[in-house]
Amino acid sequence: DNTWSREGQHGRAFPVAGPPVCRQGAEMSSTDPKKIAEVRDVHRLERIGAHSHIRGLGLDDALDARMISQGMVGQNGARRAAGIILSMIQEEKIAGRAILIAGQPGTGKTAIAMGMAKALGDDTPFTMLAGSEIFSLEMSKTEALTQAFRRSIGVRIREEAEIIEGEVVEIEIERPANGQVATFGKMTLKTTEMETMYDLGQKMIETIQKENIQAGDIITIDKSSGKISLLGRSFARSRDYDAMGPQTRFVQCPEGELQKRKEVVHTVNLHEIDVINSRQQGFLALFAGDTGEIKSEVREQIDAKVAEWREEGKADIVPGVLFIDEVHMLDIECFSFLNRALEADSSPIVIMATNRGITNIRGTDYKSPHGIPLDLLDRMLIISTQPYSQREIRKILDIRAEEEDVEMTEEAKELLTKIGTESTLRYAIHLITVANLVAMKRKAQEVDVQDIRKVYSLFVDVKRSTQFLIEYQQEFMFSEIVEEEDSKDAAMPQA
Numbered sequence: 001d002n003t004w005s006r007e008g009q010h011g012r013a014f015p016v017a018g019p020p021v022c023r024q025g026a027e028m029s030s031t032d033p034k035k036i037a038e039v040r041d042v043h044r045l046e047r048i049g050a051h052s053h054i055r056g057l058g059l060d061d062a063l064d065a066r067m068i069s070q071g072m073v074g075q076n077g078a079r080r081a082a083g084i085i086l087s088m089i090q091e092e093k094i095a096g097r098a099i100l101i102a103g104q105p106g107t108g109k110t111a112i113a114m115g116m117a118k119a120l121g122d123d124t125p126f127t128m129l130a131g132s133e134i135f136s137l138e139m140s141k142t143e144a145l146t147q148a149f150r151r152s153i154g155v156r157i158r159e160e161a162e163i164i165e166g167e168v169v170e171i172e173i174e175r176p177a178n179g180q181v182a183t184f185g186k187m188t189l190k191t192t193e194m195e196t197m198y199d200l201g202q203k204m205i206e207t208i209q210k211e212n213i214q215a216g217d218i219i220t221i222d223k224s225s226g227k228i229s230l231l232g233r234s235f236a237r238s239r240d241y242d243a244m245g246p247q248t249r250f251v252q253c254p255e256g257e258l259q260k261r262k263e264v265v266h267t268v269n270l271h272e273i274d275v276i277n278s279r280q281q282g283f284l285a286l287f288a289g290d291t292g293e294i295k296s297e298v299r300e301q302i303d304a305k306v307a308e309w310r311e312e313g314k315a316d317i318v319p320g321v322l323f324i325d326e327v328h329m330l331d332i333e334c335f336s337f338l339n340r341a342l343e344a345d346s347s348p349i350v351i352m353a354t355n356r357g358i359t360n361i362r363g364t365d366y367k368s369p370h371g372i373p374l375d376l377l378d379r380m381l382i383i384s385t386q387p388y389s390q391r392e393i394r395k396i397l398d399i400r401a402e403e404e405d406v407e408m409t410e411e412a413k414e415l416l417t418k419i420g421t422e423s424t425l426r427y428a429i430h431l432i433t434v435a436n437l438v439a440m441k442r443k444a445q446e447v448d449v450q451d452i453r454k455v456y457s458l459f460v461d462v463k464r465s466t467q468f469l470i471e472y473q474q475e476f477m478f479s480e481i482v483e484e485e486d487s488k489d490a491a492m493p494q495a
Helices: 023-031 033-043 076-090 109-120 141-151 202-211 270-278 284-288 296-312 332-341 390-403 410-422 425-441 449-458 462-471 480-491
Strands: 003-008 098-102 126-130 153-174 184-190 195-200 217-222 228-234 259-269 315-319 321-325 349-354 358-360 367-369 380-384
Touching: 076 098, 076 109, 076 380, 098 109, 109 126, 109 321, 109 349, 126 141, 141 153, 141 270, 141 321, 141 332, 153 195, 153 202, 153 270, 153 296, 184 202, 195 202, 202 228, 259 270, 270 296, 296 315, 390 410, 390 425, 410 425, 410 449, 425 449
Parallel strands: 098 349, 098 380, 126 321, 321 349
Antiparallel strands: 003 195, 153 184, 153 217, 153 259, 153 315, 184 195, 217 228, 358 367
16 A cells, blocks of 8 residues: 556556655654644754854855854954865865864864855765864774764765656545545646656655645655655646745746656765675664774775776765864874875865964874974965954854844943953853843843853853962862972972
8 A cells, every 4th residue: 555656548557665654653744734843843943052153154256255254253364265275175176185274272263164164065075073082982093083084075976766747736535434544546747748647555645745735736756765855836826826925936847758767966975885885784874873993895895886986977076074173182193194094095175273382292202383293284284363353352242142142232242352352252252141141030131241240250261260279279189389389398408
């Protein structure tokens, strides 16, 4: 009963099985659509994160940075440099390069990387990795880096699929008198040249009811999976209703035959192909998260197969972006691996970020700029970020207040800007939500200066916390200042 077939001049076509659908979920969708709508609305909620206001790099067509655009403020030089790299990635003219974003803490390094990720879109793979992550995984460091590299290389696979595309003329569903789920129906589809009737099984009826498909809709049916996609309403039915919602879309009635061959493009990354081919449970291993270490022989076979697809024109390689934050946390072995991995044929763009100055390379006693070996620094394009001015801090606070849906008076914003200038930008941003909670406690509509002062006294910044530690260092355990003073007293000769 989960099949559908074509009935026309030449009798029935071959039955095609529909996709496996949970019976209980299908019954709920056909009986109570309101519950489904409520569940979907809940899933649309998004948490407000530190960089959730970033929509892109905020560049114009000439790659010049706008003062305020797409959530980005200031850092014009760094954003323009990132925009040039971005355009080269989109045109697939650059691969196997390393870019280092270096600057003081709180100068927008991660924000620039997030802006690049948003601007690239969903088709280009973008992998984010913290430098300390690879030491906490249950695999070797080089394997963790290899998997991150493979996640950042996409494969765009093309395949032809048979579909049925047409305008729905009529839908007849036979509903049993005892109130059970409908198991049989008929649907008539047409194009500009032909019209055909199809038999519907239970799964197809449930899909039609779930998608709310009715006469006058233009739909496509994937013959291999039975998936129904709604393209829009037919222009011939545009005058059937006096009022329509803004989301109503009108399309032309399809031409030619109902059955067509269509090229479908899938984008997957190399790591997904590795996992599917190296585990017995196949693609289910991707959801289980138990990927483990993958043998090099499997990767070599997959690379050979992908190269064969490229020669046949079935697939394209899409070099993506690997972003490693806090790159100074990697050790000398990881840096040596990166040197070799960047020179591979199918290597992504590696963007790194660090806030360190001249410091030790982890795993050695040698000092180097940013804690990165000089031979790897020589392979990098370095983008530097500058501290924000007071005017830029004010603009960033305005954007964050709007993102967190907090109303503030001008005096409160001025005070918060002063706090951000004298302390840190992150500390000022953290005070927005807590000040809003204090204002709600006194039933105020917007945050005022007194709310900022209240939370400023409740939550201390780094400078005041350090001052407190210096004043009361004798009360704390394991104070290093006391130990240093004791060692000096011990070294001083007695009179």
